[in-house]
Amino acid sequence: METIHTPPPSPASGVPAPFAALRNSIAGSLHEPGSNSYVALATPWNTAVATRPAAVLEAATAVDVVVGVKFAAVHNLAVAVQATGHGIASDLDGALLIHTRSLDECSLATSRDPHGSATASTGAGVTWKTVLSQCEGPGLATLCGSAPGVSVAGYTSGGGIGPMVRTFGAASDKVRSFDVVTGDGMLRHVTADSEPDLFWGLRGGKGSLGIITGMEFDLLPLPLIYAGTLFFAAADVPKVLRAWAQWCPALPHVATTSVAFMQLPPMPGVPEPLAGKFTIAVRYVYTGNPDDGARWLAPLRAAGTPLLDAVGPMPSSMIGLVHADPDDALPAAEGSALLMSFDTAAADALLAVAGPDSASPQLMVEIRQLGGALAQEPEIPSALCHREAAFGLHTVGAGAPQELPAVAAHSLRLVESMSVWAYGGTLSNFSANTGKSGFSASYTVPVLEKLTLLAQEFDPEHLFRLGQVPTR
Numbered sequence: 001m002e003t004i005h006t007p008p009p010s011p012a013s014g015v016p017a018p019f020a021a022l023r024n025s026i027a028g029s030l031h032e033p034g035s036n037s038y039v040a041l042a043t044p045w046n047t048a049v050a051t052r053p054a055a056v057l058e059a060a061t062a063v064d065v066v067v068g069v070k071f072a073a074v075h076n077l078a079v080a081v082q083a084t085g086h087g088i089a090s091d092l093d094g095a096l097l098i099h100t101r102s103l104d105e106c107s108l109a110t111s112r113d114p115h116g117s118a119t120a121s122t123g124a125g126v127t128w129k130t131v132l133s134q135c136e137g138p139g140l141a142t143l144c145g146s147a148p149g150v151s152v153a154g155y156t157s158g159g160g161i162g163p164m165v166r167t168f169g170a171a172s173d174k175v176r177s178f179d180v181v182t183g184d185g186m187l188r189h190v191t192a193d194s195e196p197d198l199f200w201g202l203r204g205g206k207g208s209l210g211i212i213t214g215m216e217f218d219l220l221p222l223p224l225i226y227a228g229t230l231f232f233a234a235a236d237v238p239k240v241l242r243a244w245a246q247w248c249p250a251l252p253h254v255a256t257t258s259v260a261f262m263q264l265p266p267m268p269g270v271p272e273p274l275a276g277k278f279t280i281a282v283r284y285v286y287t288g289n290p291d292d293g294a295r296w297l298a299p300l301r302a303a304g305t306p307l308l309d310a311v312g313p314m315p316s317s318m319i320g321l322v323h324a325d326p327d328d329a330l331p332a333a334e335g336s337a338l339l340m341s342f343d344t345a346a347a348d349a350l351l352a353v354a355g356p357d358s359a360s361p362q363l364m365v366e367i368r369q370l371g372g373a374l375a376q377e378p379e380i381p382s383a384l385c386h387r388e389a390a391f392g393l394h395t396v397g398a399g400a401p402q403e404l405p406a407v408a409a410h411s412l413r414l415v416e417s418m419s420v421w422a423y424g425g426t427l428s429n430f431s432a433n434t435g436k437s438g439f440s441a442s443y444t445v446p447v448l449e450k451l452t453l454l455a456q457e458f459d460p461e462h463l464f465r466l467g468q469v470p471t472r
């Protein structure tokens with residue numbers, strides 16, 4: 001058994017925490033302001049969010065996380081966690097930031113049972129890219145999101161709504177177990193049987209109860225999908241968007257789709273027909289027979305003249321190509337909302353505020369069709385809320401710091417213009433940087449109350465109080 005050395009308490013409040021003692025107590029490393037490594041680790045994907053944690057603990061083991069949490073409790077520091085920075089909490093000032101990138105073990109296991117089930121075990125720093133690369137050989141699929149560069153743990157802690165969500169549900173529905181360090185400094189192995197309430201809260205509760213150090217989840221025997229993106233030019237945008245709105249209600253659950261207005265800058269990696277232009281992208285993943293997939297997509301292919309038609313059979317491990325989200329960090333302003341429906345009147349409202357003639361400053365305005373398997377509560381219930389929303393709206397605008405307030409204001413206007421169709425609330429993974437109000441909007445009142453009670457039990461010092469943590 002490993003001995004855990006907890007540094008001594010501060011002699012008095014207001015005295016800087018003795019980080020040198022913490023550094024000597026961990027197998028990983030500690031990074032303080034003034035070093036390049038601190039800047040590299042504390043900078044999130046959205047570089048417009050300023051992050052100034054008191055120090056960054058780069059954990060090499062789960063025990064390092066225990067030591068960090070206990071140290072923070074003794075020195076009255078808030079604790080935050082970061083893997084890739086894709087969804088960082090809004091305000092890390094003065095917190096101890098625990099960075100998980102070095103918890104990077106990833107392995108797959110295939111059982112010999114009659115169903116041939118397969119699982120993945122991942123450390124908290126593992127991204128979907130790593131899991132996908134290991135899935136390729138055995139022909140397995142996984143419920144990653146649109147951007148495989150995000151961490152499995154961070155994504156799944158918020159539910160995880162990916163490009164096959166209508167067929168297989170949220171990623172959190174497939175979790176078998178977590179290893180987690182709760183706010184009381186305990187490292188726990190959490191399953192539906194061992195700690196049912198914690199297991200419920202960790203699937204959707206978004207880091208409010210503890211820091212996941214590792215997890216195990218099911219993979220799917222699905223080597224091939226019929227998937228990709230159709231791109232159309234600005235002139236086709238209104239008719240393609242209306243056609244998409246009319247097409248969605250009939251789609252079977254084996255199909256998941258989203259549509260996005262894109263204004264991609266000319267830069268390496270952006271195909272010539274799209275660079276510097278206003279286009280519309282129709283994303284599509286069909287998990288059944290490819291011929292049926294093509295038949296279902298035919299009305300959308302015919303809705304305009306595609307600039308690019310990149311839809312066809314592909315290995316499920318290539319699913320990241322469907323959205324082709326950017327990996328690189330950028331200064332961004334994001335917005336999101338959930339909708340009850342998206343009909344042609346909603347399409348017209350969206351076109352007025354964000355269409356080709358609107359002078360929209362957004363890099364991307366996306367509508368994802370939800371429903372299907374997501375709308376069904378899983379066999380083992382979870383804290384993920386708003387499953388019955390029919391569509392998700394998400395905006396991303398990039399620009400220089402002085403341009404971002406106008407981009408954010410436009411995003412708010414856009415969300416307001418959709419109020420007739422609004423469902424209310426957001427999905428927790430899409431409420432980054434919105435602090436406690438964003439966190440609350442991600443949950444129903446009973447779920448928020450239960451999460452708050454669990455936080456009182458498992459995080460008695462309220463260490464995980466920043467950003468997406470229930471208020472008390």
Ligand SMILES: Cc1cc2nc3c(=O)[nH]c(=O)nc-3n(C[C@H](O)[C@H](O)[C@H](O)COP(=O)(O)OP(=O)(O)OC[C@H]3O[C@@H](n4cnc5c(N)ncnc54)[C@H](O)[C@@H]3O)c2cc1C
Pocket residue numbers: 044045081082083084085086087088089100124144145146147149150151152153154155157158159160161162163206207208210211212213325326429430432468
């Ligand atoms: C380009 C882009 C595309 C995206 N696409 C999707 C998508 O398709 N579907 C979707 O559902 N989401 C999507 N997201 C949102 C993303 O899944 C969340 O922001 C997720 O939290 C990112 O996790 P991370 O660990 O990579 O990010 P980080 O910024 O490192 O962490 C974000 C938050 O995740 C939680 N977290 C991270 N690690 C842990 C841990 N070890 N234990 C407990 N909590 C933890 C914490 O609350 C933390 O503040 C997208 C985000 C971006 C920027």
